[in-house]
Amino acid sequence: MTARNALLAVTGVTKRFGSDVAIDSVRFEVERGERFCLVGHNGAGKSTLLRLIAGLSYPSEGTISVLGGDPAREPSVRRRIGYLSDQPHLYDKLTGGEHLRLHAALYGLSPEEASVRSEGLLEDLGLNPCPRVERLSFGTRKKLALVLALVHEPDLLVLDEPTNGLDPASAEVVEDLLRRHVGAVVLSTHSLEFAAAFASEIGVMRNGRITSRGVRRGDDG
C-alpha cells in the first residue's frame, strides 16, 4: 500500500539486464516538499533507479507511481517530472536559447511562457543563452541541462549527480535553486557533505538495494 500523499511511490522495483540484477526489490516513498538523496558507490544502481523513476525504462518487477500514474507509460505523468542525467544530452550545434525553444515546444509551452520562466533561471545560474553548446564547458552544459529540467515547472525533480563538475560557487547556487523547488526532489550524489546539508532523507544504496535510510531531523524544509 502507498501513502495517500506520496508524490512518488516506488514499490518492490527490480530491474534485470539479462541475468544481472541492477535494482533489487527497492521500496520507498517521497512526499511533496521532501528531498530524497541516494548515496552509494559506483555501480550501486543509483542511476538505473533514477532512470526508472523518470520513466526512461520499464522495471522488470514492481511499480513506480508519480502522482498516481506510471511515468514510463503515461506521457502526461512525464510532463510533471524534470530529469537531469549524469551525462545530459544536448545538441552540439544548437544554442542554449534554441534548446529552450525546442524544449518549450515539446512540452507544449508557448515561447513567451518559456522565455519568462527561463529568464530567472538563466540569471540565477549566470548562463548566456547565445553560444552554441559545443563551445560550453562541461559545468555550463550541466547548468543548461538543469534549466531545461526546471523550465516546465515539474512537481518531481529527478537529478543524477546535479553538482558533479560544478565549481563550489555554482554548486551552492544549484543547491539554493533546488531548495526553493516546491515539489519533491530525488537525487543521487557522491558528496556526503552535500547530501547531509540538503536532504530531508538519505538512502544508502548497495548492490541494487537500499540498505539503510535516515531522516534528517529539524530540517528547514
Add this chain to the structure above:
Amino acid sequence: MMDAGGAADWGRATLLYGYLMSRARLERRSERVLRLLERVLPARFGGRPLLVVAACALGWYVAATAALGAALFGLLRLASPVIALSLLFASLLAIAASCGLSTAGRTISPPDKERLLMVPLSERRAYCLALGGGDPLRLLKNLLVVPVVSGFAASVSLAGKVSLPALWVALALVASSGCALAVVVDRLVGAAWVRRASRGARGGSLAAYGLSSALACATGSLASHILLSWLSKVAGGSSHAGSPLRQASSLPEHALDEISPLLRVLAHPASPVGAAARWAAEGSGTGLALAALWAGATVLAAAFLAAGGGRWYREGLRDGRHEGTGGDLLDLAETCYAGLGRILYRGDRLVEVQLRNLCRRRETTAAGPFHLVGGPLLWLWVGLAWGAAPALGSSGAAAGVFVLLVGGWAAATTVRTPFEAFRASLSVDAEGRGMGLYRMAGIGALDLYVAKLRAGRLIAGVPLCGLLTLVAVVADLSLAECVLLGAVGLASWEVWPRVELLPGLASPHFVHEHPDEVGTHREQQRLSELAEDAGGAISLLGLVVLLTGGLVTPGSPAWTAAPVLLAAAVGLGAILRLLDRRAARLAEGVDLPP
C-alpha cells in the same frame, strides 16, 4: 497511450525539431566550408553562409534529379507508354524504399533518445520525430523533388501519348505510396535490427541472407547474360550499321528486350505500378481504382507499423538478452575473428580489442551482420561471373579482361564494404573522447590506426577469399587467370583499407551524435572521393600495363606474366609506402578531442 499537448502543439514542435535538426546536420557536414565562407563573406551577411551552403546542396539535389529525369527521357522513348511509366513508377518506389533503409539507422536508436523519451510524447511520436529529424532535406529530395522532376520529364517525353492530368494523378498516388513505403521499410528493417540486437542473429537472419544473396546472384547472372548477348549481337553484325556510338545506344533497347518477361510482370494490370501506368497511359478507370487501392493499403500498413514505432526505446535491448547462450552468429563471428586476430597478429592485443569491440557493438553489427562474411553484393559479383562463364571459356583475352575489370572492381567493393558498414567502429575518429584514454595508456593515433587497419583487413579478407574462390570456380578460370585474379585481390586488400581509413586521420571529428555520422563530414567525403578517383586511375594504369605486357593476349604462355606482375608489385609497394608515410605524418597532427 495518451500524448500530452494538442495537435497544434505537436505540429509546432515537429516543425521546429525538423528545422533545428536539419540546420545542425547541414552545419556539421559543412563545418570547414562554413568557416571559409564566414571569412570570405562580409560581416553584414550575418547568417548567410549557411544559406549559401543550403542553396548549393539544393542546387546539387536539383541537378542530380534533373540528370535522372534526362535518363528517363531517353528510356521513355524506347518502350510503350505503359511499360515506360511502369519502369518510372517502380524506380520512384525503389528510391523511396532506399530512403526507408537510410532512416532506419537513426530511428532504431536516435542519438537524442533520452531527451525524446523524457518529454511528454508517446513512443510513436518520439519515433516520428526521429524519422523526420534525421535528414529532412534528403527525405524532401527523394520523396518530393525526385517525383516532381521525373513527372516533368515524363510529361515532355510522353506528350500527346498520355493524358497529362492523369499522369500527374498517377504520380501523386505513386509518390504517396513511396512515402508510406519508406516508413514500412524503415519499420521492417528496424524490427529485424531490434530482434538481432536483442536476441542475436539466428536462423531467421540466415534465411534472409540466403534469400537476398540468391536474388543478388540471379540479378548478376541476368546482367551478365544481357551484356554478353548484346556483345555477341554487335560482333555478329546484326546491328553493325552505324557508328560505335549508335551501336552502344542499342544496349538499353536490347536490355529491355531481354527483360521483357520481367517488365510484363512489373506492368501487370494488377501490380501497383502497372495499374497507375494504365490509368495514366490508357485512362483505365480500373487502373485508377487499383492504384488508389494499393496506395491506400501502403498508407494503412505504414500507419499500422508506425503506431508500433519506438516500442523498444524504453525496453532496452540488453534487458532480455542472456549472453553466451549459444546459437548467436554474431557471438560466433566474434570468437572466430578474435581467434584469427590472435593467430595472425600475435602479441598485438590492440587488434583483438578492436575486433571484439566491433563484433560486440550490436548497434552497428546488427544492422548488417553478414558484412562480416560478405554481403549480398559479393553474391552479385559471383552471379556476374557465373553468367559470363560461357563466354569466358572461348576466349583467353576476354577472360583476362574480365578478371582485371570485373575481378578488380569486385575485389575493391568486397574489401571496402566492411569498412563502410562498420565505419563507426573502424574509423580512428570513431573513438571519440576515448582517444584520451588511449593517449593516457601510451597508445598514439598511429598505433590505433595500424590496429584498426589490421582488424579491418582481417574482416575484409574473409569475404575477399570467398569471392576469389567462388569466381575462379564458377567462371572456370585457368591457372594463369587465377594467379592474376589473386594478384588483383591482394592489391585491393592492401590499398583500399588504407584509403578507407585515411580520411579519419586526415580530418578527425571526434564528436558524433550518432554512429551513422562517422565519416560523413564534408571534407572527409571529399578526401574519400579524391582517394577513390586516385585508386581508380591507378587500377586503370595497372590494366593498361598488364594488357600491353601481353599477359592476357591469346596464346601467350603463363611465364610472360612474371615480369608484368613483378612491375605491378613494385608499383604497388611504392604506393603502399607512400600511403603509410602519409598516415604517419597525419597521425602526428591528430589532437585530442575537446
